[in-house]
Amino acid sequence: MSVQRVGVVVHGGRPGAVAAADVVRRWCERHEVGCVAIDVWGEGEQRRDAREEVDAAGSPDLIVTLGGDGTFLRGARLAAQNDALVLGVDLGTLGFLTEVPADDVECALDTIHRGHVDVETRLMLTMRASCPLELPEGMETLLRYGRGPALPPPPVRPECAVARDWGVALNVTALNDIVLEKLARDRQVALGVYLAGRLLASYSADAVLVATPTGSTAYSFAAGGPVISPRAEAIIFTPVAPHMTFNRSVVAAPDEAVALRVLRHSGRAAVSVDGQLRGVLGPGDWIGVYAAPQRLRVVRLGPTDFYGRLRERMRLTDAPAAVDTDVTPMWPHTTPAPDDLAHLRLPPLPADVD
Ligand SMILES: NC(=O)c1ccc[n+]([C@@H]2O[C@H](COP(=O)([O-])OP(=O)(O)OC[C@H]3O[C@@H](n4cnc5c(N)ncnc54)[C@H](O)[C@@H]3O)[C@@H](O)[C@H]2O)c1
Ligand SMILES: Nc1ncnc2c1ncn2[C@@H]1O[C@H](COP(=O)(O)OP(=O)(O)OP(=O)(O)O)[C@@H](O)[C@H]1O
Known part of the structure; x- marks a missing residue:
């Protein structure tokens, strides 16, 4: 090209x-x-x-x-x-x-x-919402204090309009994650979390997030979520400081949507897409997050x-009792791979590593 x-x-x-x-x-x-x-x-x-x-x-x-x-x-x-x-x-x-x-x-x-x-x-992820998103008046000023102006609210995709109960499709894409988090520092959000249309559990938390495999090393990682190869096709749900015993991530299939409904007694919740604030939800509002059709x-x-990048850039530390100076890759493949490994992605030659 x-x-x-x-x-x-x-x-x-x-x-x-x-x-x-x-x-x-x-x-x-x-x-x-x-x-x-x-x-x-x-x-x-x-x-x-x-x-x-x-x-x-x-x-x-x-x-x-x-x-x-x-x-x-x-x-x-x-x-x-x-x-x-x-x-x-x-x-x-x-x-x-x-x-x-x-x-x-x-x-x-x-x-x-x-x-x-x-x-x-x-x-990448995209989403539907119960209503078009918007930022309350005054928030823009706060955001400028931090990182410059906010993005405008995501446009609605009119071509995807159907019956009202499916909500509105928003023209957004997330490479990392879509996060729903408490707006006031002293008020958690209460959310019903649905996977593939079924209630998984109701959460009271600082935030919950839906991440791509690419985003698994970003906020989801900080919240204790799993590291997923960016070549994998999956959708990760991770709660942040949930006030409950079930605090694990759930890794869903790429054709399973994760829906987040703000419960009646919840505080308001901010919606961020790849770290950018895009709207605020109130009790009764919901968003459905799912794989975008395009990659x-x-x-x-x-x-x-x-x-290798994970080890280096995240400065992974070895167990003190297991430190070994031998960092030779497994299967250095200086000769062709045997038949039973031929279908696998093998480690790159040292000279090819970025
Ligand atoms: N507690 C947290 O770790 C936390 C909180 C809010 C947002 N975030 C992340 O920040 C992202 C936005 O990034 P930004 O650089 O605009 O904001 P930022 O400057 O706040 O960056 C957060 C950090 O995450 C790193 N990062 C971003 N994407 C990554 C990825 N896919 N894998 C590994 N590290 C990654 C960045 O290099 C930076 O060090 C959001 O998508 C969210 O995942 C993280
Ligand atoms: N184009 C720009 N002009 C001026 N300031 C910018 C610009 N882009 C980012 N900044 C400022 O630089 C800071 C870091 O921004 P950001 O985290 O997005 O950078 P980055 O590309 O991720 O680099 P880093 O890896 O250092 O975080 C923020 O305070 C942001 O407002």
């Missing part, structure tokens, strides 16, 4: 990211490829929903993010809207989602332009080493 138009999402507060954006712009000029800077977070401006943002940018077919995981999530939201490829350049703190170091950005663009890339697809298409320049 040759690239027609690149959309650049840059962490404007980081000089290294701004300099790397310049490198991308010059590469585009040299290759006569359109290039547009997408300032998803222009200070003082009204933010746009993903459709408006992508249209204004002239429908790029490649989104390059220059920043950390937050910047990647902002770019992924736009790429998902246009079925564009997304390349994450690592200029952040943790860099769990990003793919290439800043020094390799030109080389990465050359490779993509020649069509020599692997495209990894990632499951995110992420550029991979080499074999992914998810577990």
Whole structure:
């Protein structure tokens, strides 16, 4: 695939990211490829929903993010809207989602332009709600204090309108997670949690969240949820500080929806999508979270080493009694794999590891 138009999402507060954006712009000029800077977070401006943002940018077919995981999530939201490829350049703190170091950005663009890339697809979430979402007056001001303006409420998909009891379909995609959390710090949320349409249990908690396998290493991980390979197809439900004995995550199949209903006596609940506040629910309101029909298409320049990255970036520590200096991979596969292993994804050669 040759690239027609690149959309650049840059962490404007980081000089290294701004300099790397310049490198991308010059590469585009040299290759006569359109290039547009997408300032998803222009200070003082009204933010746009993903459709408006992508249209204004002239429908790029490649989104390059220059920043950390937050910047990647902002770019992924736009790429998902246009079925564009997304390349994450690592200029952040943790860099769990990003793919290439800043020094390799030109080389990465050359490779993509020649069509020599692997495209990894990632499951994303979308949702329906009992009513369109909105932010109460005054919240916008609070949000600006933290991280700049809020996104507008998610647009309703009119093409998905049916009978009222199915609620409204919202034009949102989450690569990590959709979170329902208490709005007031002193009032838990009380929720009925339904899996595949059946009540699992009623929860009183600080928050509950629905995560993708990609998001299993983000908030869900912090709340004690399982780590799931991003290549797996699953939907994870994780409660955060539930005041009850059943506090486990439940891993559902990708065609099973997770519905969250705010109970009558509950405090109000904030809905966040990949860390962005998108609405507030009151008693009686509900959201249904399910796998989006489209997958995110992420550029991979080499074999992914998810577990190596997990060990390194999360700084996993070994049991003191089990520390061993031998880190030779199991099955280094310097010779072809035996027949009984031929169908497996085997560890990448050390030279190929990102
Ligand atoms: N207690 C928590 O850990 C907590 C609380 C709120 C939100 N979050 C997460 O933050 C995400 C938004 O990220 P942000 O960078 O915009 O906000 P942020 O700056 O608050 O980032 C939270 C941290 O999570 C990391 N992160 C993000 N996605 C990840 C992933 N898939 N795997 C591993 N680490 C990941 C980021 O690098 C950062 O260190 C949300 O989707 C949510 O999962 C985490
Ligand atoms: N384009 C931008 N311009 C100015 N400030 C920004 C921009 N993007 C993010 N910031 C600010 O930088 C801080 C970190 O943002 P964010 O966590 O989203 O970055 P990130 O890309 O995930 O990098 P990191 O890995 O360091 O967290 C936030 O306070 C945010 O407001």
